[in-house]
Amino acid sequence: MNQRVLQEMALRYFMEVVHAGSVTEAAARLDVAPSAVSRQIARLERELDTLLFDRRARGMVLNSAGELLAAHARRTWLDIERVTEDILALRGLRVGQVRIAATEGFAYEFLPTLIAQFQTQRPGIVFLLDMCVQSEVVRRVREGEADIGVTVSLSSERGLEVELRHPAPVLAVMAAKHPLALKRQLSLTQVLAYPLALPAPASTLRQLLDISCSRQGLHLEPVVTSTHLYPLVNYVIGTQAITFCGETALRQHLASGALRAVPLRDREMNERHFEVQSLAGRHLPDAARAFINHLRDALAREG
Structure with a gap:
């Protein structure tokens, strides 16, 4: 194996294909002809005596050997960045x-x-x-x-x-004047008696809620759903609705007195x-x- 190939242009072109997912897109990003990228990938595979990608109709996907090479490239460039900063530090910068x-x-x-x-x-x-x-x-x-x-x-x-x-336990979040705001602790059963403002189903917080509700035979019916937290927080300030998040995200609101955050006793809500x-x-x-x-x-x- 010619190990110098791991430090040359072929590796740069290889990583661009990894990021772009195709030779054509990688060539556009590098401002070179697609044939130039293909030659460099072929050179790498020839020198390493193995295929690095699975060729598919809609692009190129790393195989196991490609994953190893990509990990090597990332670590090499990260080490170069770190050494550059270390050298600047030696100069007093x-x-x-x-x-x-x-x-x-x-x-x-x-x-x-x-x-x-x-x-x-x-x-x-x-x-x-x-x-x-x-x-x-x-x-x-x-x-x-x-x-x-x-x-x-x-x-x-x-x-x-x-x-x-x-x-980072999940808390029930509501307006300061909400009927549940002064409770020391709540259960999801109590919370579900009120309108809910919930994160999108793909979020880890929503997944926890869904798991806990499924275990207890409870059903979530949000009146508002958002992929972002702060629209939900601002919504509950002016309504009787309840949302959920951790204490770290709420510090300004809690300090202003606009919101209250009450711990939940449900097991899953304390596993984050x-x-x-x-x-x-x-x-x-x-x-x-x-x-x-x-x-x-x-x-x-x-x-």
Whole structure:
């Protein structure tokens, strides 16, 4: 095997096909002819003596060998980024970039506040913060598009390292003047007596609700459904409806007195966890590692 091929243009073209899903689309992104991309892929497969893709009518999909090569490429480029930052640090340039993918409940208020606090001590660190659904957070971390994933999790994810884990129970959220607002704890049976504003069926929170209701023989009939959390939160402020989310996403509303969040006694509502995730086996840049420690300290202060 000619191992130099793993460091050359062929690898760049290979990864573009991985991202694009076809030679034609990859060529358009690279601004080269499709035949040039095909030649580089063929060269890789010849040098490695194995096929890397399953060719299908609607594009190209990595096979097992291709998955191994793609993982190698991602780690190589991530290591190059980290070394570049380390060299700048040796020169006394306290700079760096942290790429974070987070679900809405953390991206909206929790993380911006912590980033601002962090930058008072390390002003040279810049952040890219993207809000994604949970499955997209996992994908971005796994494929090296994000250094850190901040999300809620119900189970372990292949290929990811859990840097930090903290309970994130689901709460019943309602207007401050709602008849149930002063309860110390509620059951889903009590909550379902009122109109419901619910997240979309694909969300992890909705899946938990569906599992718990199915176990108890309860039926969910929302009056409002949304793929985003904050339309639901704002809806319940002016109605008798109830929605569900974690405490982290509600801090401003709770501090203003507009909302109340009441714990739920149902088992499934207490099985969610807040997680900070990174790519397993990756040596994170110093800036990303420092921010994870900042997150850990902030959660420790909250008890």
